[in-house]
Amino acid sequence: MKNCYIHSAVSISTQNTFETKGFLTEIVEHSTKKIEAIHPNYKNFISPSSLRRMATGVKMGVAASSKALEIANLPQPEAIITGTGMGCIEDTEKFLNSIIANKEKFLTPTSFIQSTHNTVAAQIALGLKCKVYNNTYVHGGLSFESALLDAHMHIIQDEAKNVLVGGVDELGNEFIDHVMMMENNTENGLKVPFGEGASFFVLSSDKFENCIKIKAIETISSASKEGLILRLKLFLSQNNIGPKTIDAFVTGQNGDGFDTYYDKASTLFPETLNLHYKHLSGEFYTASSFGLFIATQVLKHQTVPKSLINQGEFTKPIKTVLLYNQFKGRDHSFILLERQ
Amino acid sequence: MNTLRQELKEKIIEQLNLEDYSVSDIEDNDALFGDGLGLDSIDALELIVMLDKDYGIQLTDPKEGKEVFKSIEVLADYIAKHRTK
Amino acid sequence: MPNTELNKIKTPRVAITGMGIISAIGNSVESNKKALFASENGIGNITLINTIHLDAIKVGEVKLSNEALISALQLSENNNFSRTALLGLFAAKAAVKNSGIKDISAYKTGLISATTVGGMDKTELYLKQFESNPKIQKYIASHHAGDSTQKIADALGIIDFVTTISTACSSATNAIMLGARFIKSGKLDRVIVGGTDALSKFTINGFKTLMIQSEELCKPFDANRNGLNLGEAAAYLVLESEQIAIKENKPILAYVSGYANANDAFHQTASSHNGEGAFLAMDKALQNASLLPRDINYINAHGTATPNNDLSESVAIKRIFEDKVPDFSSTKAFTGHTLAAAGAVEAVFSVLALQEQVVFPNINFETEIPETGLKPVTELKRNQIQNVLSNSFGFGGNCSTLILSKA
Numbered sequence: 001m002k003n004c005y006i007h008s009a010v011s012i013s014t015q016n017t018f019e020t021k022g023f024l025t026e027i028v029e030h031s032t033k034k035i036e037a038i039h040p041n042y043k044n045f046i047s048p049s050s051l052r053r054m055a056t057g058v059k060m061g062v063a064a065s066s067k068a069l070e071i072a073n074l075p076q077p078e079a080i081i082t083g084t085g086m087g088c089i090e091d092t093e094k095f096l097n098s099i100i101a102n103k104e105k106f107l108t109p110t111s112f113i114q115s116t117h118n119t120v121a122a123q124i125a126l127g128l129k130c131k132v133y134n135n136t137y138v139h140g141g142l143s144f145e146s147a148l149l150d151a152h153m154h155i156i157q158d159e160a161k162n163v164l165v166g167g168v169d170e171l172g173n174e175f176i177d178h179v180m181m182m183e184n185n186t187e188n189g190l191k192v193p194f195g196e197g198a199s200f201f202v203l204s205s206d207k208f209e210n211c212i213k214i215k216a217i218e219t220i221s222s223a224s225k226e227g228l229i230l231r232l233k234l235f236l237s238q239n240n241i242g243p244k245t246i247d248a249f250v251t252g253q254n255g256d257g258f259d260t261y262y263d264k265a266s267t268l269f270p271e272t273l274n275l276h277y278k279h280l281s282g283e284f285y286t287a288s289s290f291g292l293f294i295a296t297q298v299l300k301h302q303t304v305p306k307s308l309i310n311q312g313e314f315t316k317p318i319k320t321v322l323l324y325n326q327f328k329g330r331d332h333s334f335i336l337l338e339r340q
Numbered sequence: 341m342n343t344l345r346q347e348l349k350e351k352i353i354e355q356l357n358l359e360d361y362s363v364s365d366i367e368d369n370d371a372l373f374g375d376g377l378g379l380d381s382i383d384a385l386e387l388i389v390m391l392d393k394d395y396g397i398q399l400t401d402p403k404e405g406k407e408v409f410k411s412i413e414v415l416a417d418y419i420a421k422h423r424t425k
Numbered sequence: 426m427p428n429t430e431l432n433k434i435k436t437p438r439v440a441i442t443g444m445g446i447i448s449a450i451g452n453s454v455e456s457n458k459k460a461l462f463a464s465e466n467g468i469g470n471i472t473l474i475n476t477i478h479l480d481a482i483k484v485g486e487v488k489l490s491n492e493a494l495i496s497a498l499q500l501s502e503n504n505n506f507s508r509t510a511l512l513g514l515f516a517a518k519a520a521v522k523n524s525g526i527k528d529i530s531a532y533k534t535g536l537i538s539a540t541t542v543g544g545m546d547k548t549e550l551y552l553k554q555f556e557s558n559p560k561i562q563k564y565i566a567s568h569h570a571g572d573s574t575q576k577i578a579d580a581l582g583i584i585d586f587v588t589t590i591s592t593a594c595s596s597a598t599n600a601i602m603l604g605a606r607f608i609k610s611g612k613l614d615r616v617i618v619g620g621t622d623a624l625s626k627f628t629i630n631g632f633k634t635l636m637i638q639s640e641e642l643c644k645p646f647d648a649n650r651n652g653l654n655l656g657e658a659a660a661y662l663v664l665e666s667e668q669i670a671i672k673e674n675k676p677i678l679a680y681v682s683g684y685a686n687a688n689d690a691f692h693q694t695a696s697s698h699n700g701e702g703a704f705l706a707m708d709k710a711l712q713n714a715s716l717l718p719r720d721i722n723y724i725n726a727h728g729t730a731t732p733n734n735d736l737s738e739s740v741a742i743k744r745i746f747e748d749k750v751p752d753f754s755s756t757k758a759f760t761g762h763t764l765a766a767a768g769a770v771e772a773v774f775s776v777l778a779l780q781e782q783v784v785f786p787n788i789n790f791e792t793e794i795p796e797t798g799l800k801p802v803t804e805l806k807r808n809q810i811q812n813v814l815s816n817s818f819g820f821g822g823n824c825s826t827l828i829l830s831k832a
Contacts, residue, residue: 049378052357080688086569087591092627096549099630104477106393108355108386112631113694113820117541117570117591122821125688131705134688134823135599138543139589140571146588150603157610175548178555178565221536221578221587285569330575381695385634402636 002205004155005340006212007162008071011293012037012060013197015280018067023297024305027280033180034171035193035282050127053110055090057170060198061120062127065164069128072202078160079133080121081151082168083143085285087117089172097174120168120198133160141327143167144199144289145219148335152217155205166200167289191255195282199289201296207340212299215239215336222330225264232265232324235334243268247318250275250295252325253310254283261326266311273304273318274311288325292335295321299339345416352412355390356383368413376411384409396424439605439681440670441829443524443663445516446773448760449485449656453519458777461785462805466759468642468654476626482638484624485656485761487512498580505563507544508657510573512766513621516659517577520617524663525675532614532669535586536578537604538661539596539620541765543570546625573621586613591765593819594727595686596620597660598768598827602684604664614669619661619769628764629655635694637731643762645728645755646735646801648792653729656761660769662776679776682812682830683714689822695733700741702824703727703816707745710826716812718746721828723784723808725771725815726801728755729762738816739797752808754787754801768817772827775813779831782810 011017014035015028028038037060042051045063054062061082069077094111116122118136125134133154137146144167151165176194183189203214216239220231236243249269251262253276266274275298281290298304299321304314323335349363352372356379370376373384384405391397391408397419399405408418446453449467450460460467467485471478489497494511495504498518506514517538521529547564555565566572574589586607590600597620604618622628632638632655639652670677687709689702696702711718727738735755742750756774763770774785787801815827 048360052359053382085571095631096552096627099549099626100553104626104630106389107630107634108389109382109631109634109694110386112627112634113382115631116593116820118593118819118821118823119693121592122688122693122823125690125822126693129690131688131690131702133686134592134821135590135603135686136592137588138540138570138591139574139587140569142588143571153606153610153612157606159606174552175565175568178562181556182562182565219586219588220584221575222584380692382693385636388636389634400636 001156002158003207004152004203004205004214005207006214006296007202007204008068009201009293009296010064010068010071011197011199011290012064013281013290014038014195023301023303024307027307030193033193034176035195036171037196050123053114055088055114055170057088057090057168058114058120058123061166061168062123064198064200065124065166068200068202069164074162074202076128076130077132077162077164077202079151079154079163080124080130081135081147081163081165082121083137083147083286084117084120084168085140085143086169087138088115088119089175090170091115093172093174140285141325141331142219142333144286145217145333149217149219151203152214155203162202162204164200164202166198167286168198169196169284169286171196188257190283192278193282195284195287197281197290199293211340212296213338213340215338217335220332223332225261228261228332229264232268232334239336244271245320246272246322248273248275248298248321250291250321250323252278252288252291254278258326258329261329262324265324272312273314275308276310277308280307288333291323291325295323295337299337344420345412348412348416351390355386366412369411372409372411395419397422436609437666437668439608440665440667440677441662441679441681441776442665442670442675442677443520444661444678444773444776445519445523446660446770447487447512447516448658448763448770449487450759452489454773461759461774464786464788466642466788468761474624474626476629478629478633481640482629483642483654485654486624487657505567506576507567507573508546508623509540509542509544509621510567510576512623512657512659513538513573514577514580516619516621517581517617517661520661520663521581529582533585534583535607535613535616536574536583537588537590537600537616537618538574538577539590539600539765540570540573540622541591541593541596542622542625542628544568544572545627546623549626592823593821594764594767595817595819595823595825596765596768598817598825599686601662601681601768601772601827602686602825605681605684608664608666615663615665617661617663620766621659622657622764622766624655624657639730642789643730643758644789645730645758645787646739646794646799647790648794650730650732650735653731654761656763658760658763658766658770660766660773662769662772677832679779679832680830683710683716683828684826685709685713686825689824691822694820696737696818698737700737700744702822703738703741703818704744706824706826707741707814710828714828716828719749721751721812721814722810723778723813724751724753725775725813726753726755727816727818728757730757734818736794736796739794739799743797750799752784752802752806754785756785758788768825771815772829775815775829778813779810779829783807
């Protein structure tokens with residue numbers, strides 16, 4: 001069995017995370033319920049002939065992945081794996097609306113082609129002329145974690161020396177409003193806005209000084225709160241880790257009624273620095289990829305921007321980080337990171 | 341005829357999202373596919389729909405498009421000859 | 426993974442212990458088998474979707490309405506199942522039953538399902554009514570691709586690893602591949618793998634814009650093929666580590682012995698002229714199975730009957746097998762191209778080929794493709810079959826190959 005290390009982490013998000021050397025030095029405050037990502041000039045990353053067909057998510061994914069590869073100094077990965085909850089919703093809406101508006105006549109193929117869920121992974125491969133394993137996971141709040149799990153398995157089982165893995169979701173223009181309407185109609189709905197973004201990582205079996213190891217990752221489709229606690233304890237003991245070893249506990253708390261899962265899980269780590277991020281990134285199915293991004297930055301820079309702190313104080317070096325995310329009380333995931 | 345050529349250039353730029361091009365960048369006899377404007381088979385399908393929708397010309401086999409979409413000049417001639425609207 | 430003796434001892438073989446299917450040629454494994462043996466296709470005019478292309482396309486519809494599926498699955502009236510979820514649950518339940526699983530939690534069990542359309546059948550009907558009609562708002566939550574999988578997991582009581590794969594038309598093959606990797610790594614003891622896709626106006630019109638849908642019965646690998654017939658289906662297989670299957674005294678239907686995915690990296694929708702992605706997938710799968718091309722006795726080809734796929738796949742097959750191309754056929758002329766389900770549908774057919782020791786015919790074939798001269802098997806053929814290779818290729822250059830072996 002090999003070990004799995006993170007060689008680069010890149011995020012295009014609703015915060016200033018992409019074209020900066022700093023780490024959340026200035027927080028972008030959002031006052032709307034729907035927040036768009038801060039987009040770079042995509043022409044710097046994507047050829048005009050490809051760019052002209054790309055919707056927001058594809059642009060974000062291709063640009064973020066290209067920078068992740070660049071930082072890791074990796075021209076060609078040995079696997080490309082993505083996760084996306086809603087897929088290419090922008091082009092899906094576009095094609096659907098032209099079906100409706102034109103009553104199935106005079107339809108053109110571009111938005112249909114680009115609406116396929118694996119468009120981001122495919123465009124990355126096409127751009128790199130990269131013929132390796134290519135997969136896309138589309139499982140709600142576990143879309144990114146499924147991709148990460150596959151990538152992790154590739155590395156530890158030596159199926160690949162390095163893997164490009166990422167999570168991406170775009171807001172779209174129409175369907176999101178229906179989702180928001182339903183959310184507003186529920187008691188204890190989301191308190192953070194809906195967002196979008198793309199976070200990409202290069203994983204490798206090569207170790208270097210101070211690099212971050214993905215020690216373990218686990219996903220659970222459904223669990224009661226009590227069952228979840230048992231699973232979390234089991235996860236820690238299987239990795240020979242006691243609760244006190246965790247220096248930062250990062251949760252996907254979003255203010256809805258299901259935050260009680262995080263509250264309950266946090267009771268296992270009463271002395272641990274408790275971090276959150278969805279108030280910065282917005283909520284979307286692959287927001288947890290932004291969570292992994294901020295966790296890697298905390299470990300790398302050994303700083304904790306105030307805005308991330310939910311509870312506790314940053315007083316000592318951070319070596320071990322545990323991330324826990326769930327969506328609407330299901331699709332739970334644990335990711336355990338350790339700075340070498 | 342010049343109006344039609346102009347119109348086609350505008351439509352192609354708009355329909356195919358050729359943001360970096362303006363009408364004056366496209367010569368009448370520039371190759372639209374391959375080395376010229378760099379269009380591909382997906383663009384050909386887009387153009388087939390444009391022919392149908394705007395000029396009432398139906399190509400049923402994508403291969404026919406290869407000849408018709410050679411250049412703005414060829415395309416304009418073809419449309420002038422076959423248009424039904 | 427280096428194929429050392431040690432690995433062979435340590436890594437469990439992946440046994441298939443159950444399967445379930447619903448397709449245009451039947452609502453059970455038995456009825457699908459009967460149709461395959463009788464060369465009876467399930468392709469016809471579209472009846473369940475209101476489209477202007479009624480006369481311009483032929484499709485492979487599942488013969489059960491949503492109402493019939495809801496009643497067969499005993500769902501409550503206020504359920505929010507998309508057709509994709511209904512078909513998926515129907516086939517997944519059958520697979521679990523076929524595998525004789527009494528207690529799903531007795532072993533660490535996962536579910537990996539594939540879909541491309543997800544809840545699109547409802548979204549395309551209701552998009553403009555979501556805001557105003559409270560009755561149909563329940564379908565907003567069932568749009569995303571993971572929804573059908575979650576519903577199947579909940580209905581089967583699978584609480585552990587559950588995920589959904591969407592890589593267009595190779596999706597289910599990738600689901601089977603991931604499942605096999607999970608069993609081999611010991612992360613799961615048992616995993617239900619497969620895919621489900623309902624027909625939708627969205628995909629019908631999408632393929633229409635690509636001008637690759639035939640007005641007639643599709644003719645895979647024929648010189649005069651003129652496009653595909655879309656279909657809908659769901660199919661699932663139960664994979665278990667061999668030790669557990671033996672311990673539980675279960676009949677093993679076949680083994681998953683090899684798999685691979687590669688990317689053509691040529692074009693968003695079209696396959697390359699030299700079939701590079703397909704070649705790499707087949708080559709890597711053979712290596713993964715430690716088999717040589719001559720060990721393959723039957724190829725269940727992707728064979729969609731589009732001019733582009735069948736030529737590209739034929740070229741790739743010739744590159745692998747040279748002048749010794751084994752018996753091959755595409756079964757898509759029976760079922761239509763069932764998109765994300767296709768890989769699982771054809772895995773079920775491949776298992777049947779291994780069990781029955783037959784090659785299923787490539788119906789509607791008349792004339793060889795001049796560029797390659799390959800002739801598929803056109804009538805049911807009895808033969809000794811040890812290993813079947815099954816191909817599935819999708820948009821985005823996604824090419825996957827599975828090798829299944831006789832139990």
